[in-house]
Amino acid sequence: MTEPAYPLWGAPPESALLASRDRATGELVFPTLPDASPLSGAHETVPVATVGEVYSFTVIHPSAKSGESPYALGYVDLPGPVRIFGRLVGSARPAIGQRYAAQADERFGYVFTAVDTAA
Amino acid sequence: MQDIHILGGAMTRFGRHPGVLAPELAQQAILKAIDDAGVAKADIQAVYCANVLGGMILGQLVVRDLCFQGIPVYNVENACASGATGVHLARHALLAQQYDTVLVFGIEQLTALGGGTIPLQRNDHKTELYAKAGMVLPAVYAMRGTRFLHERQAKREDLAAIAVKNRHNGALNEYAQQRSETTIEEVLASRTIADPLTLLQCCPSQVDGAAAVVLSTRPGKAAKPVKVLSSVVVSGIREEARDDILDAEITARAARQAYEQAGVGPADVDVVELHDAFTIAELLYYEALQLCSRGDAVALLKSGATQLGGRVPVNPSGGLLAKGHPLGATGVAQMVEVMWHLQERAGARQVPGARIGLTQCTGGGIAGVDHAASSVHLLGV
DSSP, rough: OOOOSOOOBOSSSSBBEEEEEEEOOOOOOSOOOOOOOGGGEEEEEEEEEEOOOEEEEEEEEGGGGGOOOOEEEEEETTTTTTEEEEEEEEEOOOOTOOOOEEEEEEEEEEEEEEESOOO | OOOOOOEEEEEOHHHHHHOHHHOHHHHHHHHHHHHHHHHOOOGOOOOOESSSSTTTTTHHHHHHTTTTTOOEEEEEBBBBBBHHHHHHHHHHHTTSSSSSSSEEEEEEEEEGTTSSSOOOOOOOHHHHHHHHHTHHHHHHHHHHHHHHHHOOOOOOHHHHHHHHHHHHHHHTTTTSSSOOOOOHHHHSSSSSTTEEEGGGBBBOOOEEEEEEEEEOOOOOSSSSEEEEEEEEEEEBBOOOTTHHHHHHHHHHHHHHHHHHHHTGGGGOOOOOEESSHHHHHHHHHHTTTTOTTTOOHHHHHTTTTTTTTSSBBBBBTHHHHOOOOHHHHHHOOOOOOOHHHHTTOOGGGTTOOOOEEEEEEEOOOOOOBBBBBEEEEEEOO
């Protein structure tokens, strides 16, 4: 993945997804605003808590000829508050309210992985 | 305020038109609309072309051979709300007395895209990031569907019932692409696109179509002149972290403004053409348009009120689910359909005694908003 114009992840060791926090209102914006944005001056970059709950999801079924397997997408509600959309991995089928954690990903930048996977 | 009238309108069949380019298709609708309006070509003083994916100056390309003598041509794009936005802007010009008679048409050729879902507007970090993860419009609606089933304890059959209703209506509509009925079982058994939405719960994508209306400050010669009672366009408010995705807020806002502007309420509406791009959308819009209270969408559907023959038929044309959704044409086609009902010209689909109709369409394709654009119109005789 090419280097994005804005930081997606904070530096190790406490790597976390980053958001832009409006200094005046406290509202969080994801992904972070790039430096080029005239709005960035009114925001500060803050880490987002790693674990949140699924607010809603869907399972995409790619067409047979694509050869791709079904995959889950969803909104994860994280403390902040902030709601982030992304791939949901690590569970056969997500459920609303299930806990997922942000994880770095080579292809997408980040995915959410199920925290409480059934045995 | 000056009354604004729809003097006439027309649409092409929505579907595949092999070998027909956008200009020819649009011209078919335009010439029929001008004839229906009982005006001469020379009476048209400006042209509004609603289109999303057809490229620059499409309006001028369409009208070049119609020889309108260099009148202003405006190209309007608001995603799926383009057609209604075109009518909205035309109305402004008529109210300002810049013109007395104008043409608005919508045209789209989705078959030129080769199938698949409508592309998002990716010139944006957030939309690009989400699109890369897999965000497509069916996924956005599907997540509303998942949440709806969860919060309302609704069943998948309730979603499928919307498709059954609208496909029944489409079977009565010679302009619809899908002209056959379907069943709950067939809808649920069709291929899953984005769970819980199956193929027959998504509006068809291989469809071309055009629709046109002539608007005027004059009532024209029709026995029942159709008036634009109100016209509203709004844009999306940036989503907040704990938004309720079952609250179609942009449409609710547009509808409140439209009712207020027209001085009518939802109980006064006799017929509705709304944006059923996916089955879940129609259920959410029942509530956003105040056809029922919050939480009562499934009850309204089950009561039969929104079927043909019910208290407030919704999508008598078959909606986007049966007609298909040629993006730029949809908003104008909804108004043509409502016009037909108000003038008792809707044939087998006729809603008897219809006097006030509502049209609604929404445009999406960027992340971070409910939708980017929503437009609601109230028409009346």
